[in-house]
Amino acid sequence: xxxxxxxxxxxxxxxxxxxxxxxxxxxxxxxxxxxxxxxxxxxxxxxxxxxxxxxxxxxxxxxxxxxxxxxxxxxxxxxxxxxxxxxxxxxxxxxxxxxxxxxxxxxxxxxxxxxxxxxxxxxxxxxxxxxxxxxxxxxxxxxxxxxxxxxxxxxxxxxxxxxxxxxxxxxxxxxxxxxxxxxxxxxxxxxxxxxxxxxxxxxxxxxxxxxxxxxxxxxxxxxxxxxxxxxxxxxxxxxxxxxxxxxxxxxxxxxxxxxxxxxxxxxxxxxxxxxxxxxxxxxxxxxxxxxxxxxxxxxxxxxxxxxxxxxxxxxxxxxxxxxxxxxxxxxxxxxxxxxxxxxxxxxxxxxx
Amino acid sequence: xxxxxxxxxxxxxxxxxxxxxxxxxxxxxxxxxxxxxxxxxxxxxxxxxxxxxxxxxxxxxxxxxxxxxxxxxxxxxxxxxxxxxxxxxxxxxxxxxxxxxxxxxxxxxxxxxxxxxxxxxxxxxxxxxxxxxxxxxxxxxxxxxxxxxxxxxxxxxxxxxxxxxxxxxxxxxxxxxxxxxxxxxxxxxxxxxxxxxxxxxxxxxxxxxxxxxxxxxxxxxxxxxxxxxxxxxxxxxxxxxxxxxxxxxxxxxxxxxxxxxxxxxxxxxxxx
Numbered sequence: 001x002x003x004x005x006x007x008x009x010x011x012x013x014x015x016x017x018x019x020x021x022x023x024x025x026x027x028x029x030x031x032x033x034x035x036x037x038x039x040x041x042x043x044x045x046x047x048x049x050x051x052x053x054x055x056x057x058x059x060x061x062x063x064x065x066x067x068x069x070x071x072x073x074x075x076x077x078x079x080x081x082x083x084x085x086x087x088x089x090x091x092x093x094x095x096x097x098x099x100x101x102x103x104x105x106x107x108x109x110x111x112x113x114x115x116x117x118x119x120x121x122x123x124x125x126x127x128x129x130x131x132x133x134x135x136x137x138x139x140x141x142x143x144x145x146x147x148x149x150x151x152x153x154x155x156x157x158x159x160x161x162x163x164x165x166x167x168x169x170x171x172x173x174x175x176x177x178x179x180x181x182x183x184x185x186x187x188x189x190x191x192x193x194x195x196x197x198x199x200x201x202x203x204x205x206x207x208x209x210x211x212x213x214x215x216x217x218x219x220x221x222x223x224x225x226x227x228x229x230x231x232x233x234x235x236x237x238x239x240x241x242x243x244x245x246x247x248x249x250x251x252x253x254x255x256x257x258x259x260x261x262x263x264x265x266x267x268x269x270x271x272x273x274x275x276x277x278x279x280x281x282x283x284x285x286x287x288x289x290x291x292x293x294x295x296x297x298x299x300x301x302x303x304x305x306x307x308x309x310x311x312x313x314x315x316x317x318x319x320x321x322x323x324x325x326x327x328x329x330x331x332x333x334x335x336x337x338x339x340x341x342x343x344x345x346x347x348x349x350x351x352x
Numbered sequence: 353x354x355x356x357x358x359x360x361x362x363x364x365x366x367x368x369x370x371x372x373x374x375x376x377x378x379x380x381x382x383x384x385x386x387x388x389x390x391x392x393x394x395x396x397x398x399x400x401x402x403x404x405x406x407x408x409x410x411x412x413x414x415x416x417x418x419x420x421x422x423x424x425x426x427x428x429x430x431x432x433x434x435x436x437x438x439x440x441x442x443x444x445x446x447x448x449x450x451x452x453x454x455x456x457x458x459x460x461x462x463x464x465x466x467x468x469x470x471x472x473x474x475x476x477x478x479x480x481x482x483x484x485x486x487x488x489x490x491x492x493x494x495x496x497x498x499x500x501x502x503x504x505x506x507x508x509x510x511x512x513x514x515x516x517x518x519x520x521x522x523x524x525x526x527x528x529x530x531x532x533x534x535x536x537x538x539x540x541x542x543x544x545x546x547x548x549x550x551x552x553x554x555x556x557x558x559x560x561x562x563x564x565x566x567x568x569x570x571x572x573x574x575x576x577x578x579x580x581x582x583x584x585x586x587x588x589x590x591x592x593x594x595x596x597x598x599x600x601x602x603x604x605x606x607x608x609x610x611x612x613x614x615x616x617x618x619x620x621x622x623x624x
């Protein structure tokens with residue numbers, strides 16, 4: 001700088017001035033990334049509505065979505081592809097925002113709900129509810145109980161070291177494996193028809209969703225996403241260190257518990273809809289972080305990227321081997337697995 | 353350079369403070385008043401509880417007994433954000449996310465003054481520019497932290513603490529990783545902050561620097577204060593022996609007059 005104490009906002013940011021002296025700080029790069037992701041998501045959504053066993057022209061698909069066009073197309077879009085698209089967007093958003101929160105919380109990119117075992121915990125309980133093993137409660141509620149149980153166990157076994165460090169992750173992986181085994185055991189012990197009904201859940205699919213579960217997830221996202229946005233500001237400070245963050249006036253414990261609760265809620269409700277498509281929770285935030293400003297916690301970007309990945313993976317699953325449908329969980333595993341390996345091989349940039 | 357402590361005003365005090373990690377007691381029944389507007393140096397051997405005391409004073413380490421009094425109130429009764437508006441603490445080991453720039457780091461210092469709907473005010477902007485100027489790192493504002501030298505990085509962190517705009521500034525070994533030139537830069541910055549009215553408390557390893565740059569010295573051993581007062585009065589061969597187990601001769605710095613250690617040696621019994 002040349003001219004003395006020039007008044008300046010931090011680099012690469014813009015200040016939004018709202019009435020009443022309110023100000024919001026916006027990272028320009030993050031804003032551009034979000035715009036790009038939103039456009040891509042819109043394009044993917046139109047594709048998801050248009051493509052399938054019957055191809056509908058994009059314009060007709062959008063018209064039908066808003067109640068125009070002929071009755072057959074309207075049924076196809078409004079009753080079949082539309083709800084499935086909505087479920088994809090909601091689950092992708094929920095998994096990715098939960099992943100983003102957990103990664104930031106744990107200071108580790110591998111600490112997503114899918115790897116910590118929260119997905120598997122939720123799945124085991126949801127499957128139990130579908131099979132009628134034990135008490136029969138609605139799958140979302142059971143999934144929530146399962147997710148909370150898995151998280152609590154991972155915490156307990158990590159021995160009070162909190163969400164940081166490898167003990168938590170290793171404990172979580174073990175819990176996930178256990179719950180996965182419990183799910184398989186339950187499927188093996190019930191009648192084949194019941195097992196067939198619950199099976200898609202254990203792989204991850206948008207085909208077997210219940211409308212109720214989607215509504216519950218919608219409500220969960222309506223609460224969880226604003227909460228995550230509000231927490232992001234504080235979580236950004238917590239990226240320094242707990243000690244420093246506390247010195248800057250952050251109530252570290254409260255912030256951590258709240259973030260964890262939001263992550264568990266979003267994961268559980270998403271699992272109740274689509275099963276354990278955990279890799280979206282890893283890939284979504286990763287894409288967002290890659291595109292966004294380095295200093296931020298990209299909640300909006302993760303939500304958009306997660307929805308994008310989910311919608312595209314589901315679309316690929318529907319189209320690739322048509323008329324046979326590949327469950328979305330398998331598509332994300334095939335794409336996400338190598339991606340995970342790539343992250344591991346680039347281990348020098350481990351901390352988010 | 354140093355100013356003697358004359359009046360007894362103190363906004364930050366420890367009152368029979370006890371600090372522990374689990375069952376290991378680090379600090380036991382320690383009482384201390386930190387003089388306002390002065391630079392206080394806390395010295396003592398490794399593991400004597402200096403850093404723990406600093407964390408305890410900033411409410412970052414919960415007391416196991418007694419308490420800390422900030423502006424005549426028990427510090428535990430104040431909201432976290434309120435404490436952060438009055439006390440800034442710079443830890444010895446700092447970590448920043450990769451790629452974070454100096455200006456972004458300093459921005460974090462404004463956190464206790466901001467809210468969800470007040471993320472960047474004109475005041476924040478003014479303080480950011482001022483903090484950069486005071487720490488003399490204006491040219492580095494947009495550089496990533498990991499691309500700076502140790503001395504520059506330390507000044508960026510101090511600038512973050514300055515941006516917090518607290519009357520009290522606690523620094524844990526602010527110069528420990530720096531070479532002599534950069535140490536001087538940081539100490540001079542600390543003196544300038546005290547001259548502008550801030551109360552500075554720093555943990556310092558180097559006794560000579562502590563003597564030269566502090567108005568008030570607190571010597572700690574095994575979690576207890578063993579001596580307190582103006583450096584020239586506190587530092588004696590007996591204290592050096594007691595703190596560090598070494599013999600030395602004290603001489604006066606021919607220019608500044610502050611105490612210096614000459615011919616430090618381990619006592620004959622320890623050498624055998």
